[in-house]
Amino acid sequence: MIEVDGISKRFGKVEAVRSVSFAAEDGRITGLLGPNGAGKSTTLRVLYTVLKPDGGRARIGGRDVVTDALAVRRSMGAMPHGAGLYPQLTAWENIAYYGRLHGLAGPALARRIDxxxxxxxxxxxxxxxxxxxxxGQRTRVALARALVHDPQHVLLDEPTNGLDVMATRALRQLILRLRDQGRCVLLSSHVMQEVAALCDCIVIVAHGQVAASGTPDELRRRYAETDLEEVFVRAISGVGERP
Amino acid sequence: MKTLWTVVGKELLDNARDRRTLASALLFGPLFGPLLFAVLISVVIQQSVSDIERPVSLPVIGAEHAPNLIGFLDRNGFEVEDWSGDAADARDAVQAGRVDVVLVIDPVFGERFQAGLPARVQLIQDASAQRAARNVNRARGALNAYSAQLRALRLQARGVSPDVLRPVVIDDVDVSTATGRAALLLGMITYFLLAAMLMGGLYLAIDATAGERERGSLEPLLTLPVTRSTLLVGKILATCCYMLLSLVITLVAFAIGLSFVSLEELGMSANFGPQVVGLGFLLMAPFVLLGAALMTLVASFTKTYKEAQTYVGVLIVVPTLPILFAAFLSVKPSALLMAVPSLSQHLLMTALIRNEPVDPGHAAISVVSTLVLGALVTWLATLFYRREGLMG
Structure with a gap:
């Protein structure tokens, strides 16, 4: 369970995120949907404890991401945008490095990587x-690295970026499987169709704020539209740049 | 603690597979210095030794006017040859550097000599030509010796002791020991040792900070249950390992290289045996932490690999500056100077090579102050690594 309660973050004069709140339940896939620069990555960065929020609170598995960062990191697997691997290490060694830093070792680590x-x-x-x-191969290794310690919470920033059709399909199936195992999956995307096809719950973000959130059906009903894309367009046009 | 070694191990493995890092840590850095040094010393030795032994060829104009003088020159290691042209040709030849020196004997040399008057010779030479100076000096020395010999004979023939004309006698007493003279050259060794150490850790320090960020592998790394300080200290320790390896290779290369160079021919004896290698390692090793921490700190300020290369490249010149100062000002070791890293290593190492006793107190100050400063910079680097701006 990921609970986000009014977090905000600014970089100099730019307010990247302002008072964003939502919740991502266990056993569900929650999608952060929004145009480029809407604040999706910043929100995720706060959640996977790389950035500290200027205001608000966020908890993962009941633990605060600021005051209890190390415990949060233990229960979470994150795949940041464009996750880089170590080119001189093999795929196995890349995954094993993360496993060891999570405290795995010896036969247990080898079994887990298998x-x-x-x-x-x-x-x-x-x-x-x-x-x-x-x-595609890089993304799969990065994902394996993020999952090596069998985390309850999985955070993926634009996971299907740069993947071809087959790789995207395989990734979707994997994400669905993670959900079916009862994990809490939170992913970000700027592709409407992808989120519609995959997510149980959608959080539409624009200009650093939450424009709308709910299940796809709830959103369709609320905006009286059958097409999710229309919902998306209307939702993000509802939030303007505040003076 | 286990996570720290995991980080160190990964950085070591990762960089061991990178040819550029390996080449700079194990090849260029450590071997460039000793090689250059061996070649340099060999050339110096060859020049100075062969110049003394080789007979100097001396073109002479008008040799027929002074057969005795020519005979004297012959006996004293000159190959006298007749100059084919006239004095004007000789001037041109000397100016153009084709010959070092030409001796011109006055046509009336014989007559004046017989009359007991000063007989004249000319040495055509170029005072601005460094290379010719040695041969010119030898020719002048031989002529002076001939003159002195005749003076003594003439005085004796008149019943006067030649000593009358020698009111003051100067004897040069050279107190520099053979090793001391060698140490002047060997003082450069510390410079090469420091440079090799820094070169050894350079790429790892950059790769582990700016490189990690540029590859995009820093952000996922920071989502792991490891503190940033642990990550950074691990990276610094890995850098230290490469620097120590570089140091050992350089020391051994110097010991082997100098055993092939016959410094004895220059009247020097290099003291660079296994004991110096061992003690030298202990004296230089504390610098590794400071160097690694400095390079890592600077590299983590930069945004890209290239930028880091530029700044760290400049940085590795800094520790060699005190050595330059020391060389120009010829400072003597003192307790206060021992607190200055790189300078203290230079002074101690030079004393060691010079075969002078190394003051244990000085060595202790050097080791402790360098380590403390290294720990301080490491701490600063970890503070910096906690900044959010690190993400770029």
């Missing part, structure tokens, strides 16, 4: 150095 290799179908390149991997 499982995840199966799950994400990394077998054919698990022992190759990641230098020269395709975007």
């Amino acid at each position: 499982d995840i290799t199966q799950l994400l179908n990394l077998g054919e390149f698990i022992d190759r150095r990641t230098k020269g991997f395709s975007q």
Whole structure:
């Protein structure tokens, strides 16, 4: 369970996020949907404890992301936007490094990586150095790295960016599987169709604020539209730049 | 503690697979200094030794006017040859650097000599030509010796002791020991040692900070249950490992390289045995932490790999500055100077190579002050690493 309660964050004069609140339940996929620069990444960065909010609070699994950051990180697997790998290390070593930093070691670590290799179908390149991997291969390794410690909360920033159709499809199936295992999945995207196809709950963000949120059906009903895209357009035009 | 070693291990492995890091840590950095040094010293030795032994060829105009003088020059290691042209040609040749010096004997040399009057010779030379100076001096020395010999003979023939004309006698007493002379050159070794150490850690320090950020691997790393200080200290320690490796290779390379160079021919003896390698390592090693922390601190200020390379490249010149000052001002070791990192290592190392006793108190001050400063900069770097601006 991820609870976000009025967080705000500014960089110099730019208010990237202002008073954003929402909740992401366990066993559901929650999507942060919004145009580029809406504040999705900043919100996620606050949640995965890389940035500190200027105001408001956020809790993951009941723990505060600011005061209890280390505990939050233990229960969370994050895949930041464009997650970089270590090109001189093999896929296995990249994943194992994160596993060790999560406190895994020895046979337990090896077993866990074997499982995840199966799950994400990394077998054919698990022992190759990641230098020269395709975007799809890199994303899969980055995801494996984020999941190595079997986290309850999974935060993905634009996970399908740069993936081809087959890779996107495989990733969606995996995310659905994570949900079915009872995990709390929070992902961001600027692609309407993707969020519509995948998410149980949508949080539409624009200009650093939450414009609307709810299940796809709730949103359609509220705006009296059958097309989610129309809902999206109307929702984000409802929030303007405040003076 | 275990996480710290995980970070260190990963950085070591990651960089061991990077050819550029390896080459700079294990090859260019450590071997460039000793190689350059060996070549330099060999050239110096060859020049000074061969110049003494080789007979100097001396073109002479009018040799027939002074057969005795020519005979004297012959016996004293000159190859006298007749100059084919006239004096004007000789001037041109000397000016153009084709010959070092030409001796012109006055046609009336014999007559004046017989009459007991000063007989004249000319040495055509170019005082601005450094290379020719040695041969010119030898020719002048030989002529002076010939003159002195005749003076003594003439005085004796007149019943006067030649000592009358020697009211003051100057004897040069050179108190510099052979090792001391060598140390003047060998003082450069500390410079190479410091440079090699810094070069050894340079790429790792950049890769672990600016490189990590540029690759986009920093952000996911910061979402792990590891404090930023642990990450940074791990990176600094990994840098230290490479620097220590560089230091060992450089020291050993110097010991091996200098054993091939015959410094004895220059009247020097280099003291660079296994004991100096061992003690030298202990004296220089504390600098590693300071160097690694400084490079990491500067590299984590920068946004890109290239920017980091520029700034850290400038930074690695800084520790060599005190050595330059020391060389120009020829400072003597003192307790106060021992608190200055790099300078203290230079002074202690130079004393060690010079075969002078190393003051244990001075060594202790150097080690402690360098380590304390290193810890301080490490702490500063961790403070900086906690900033949010780190994300760029």
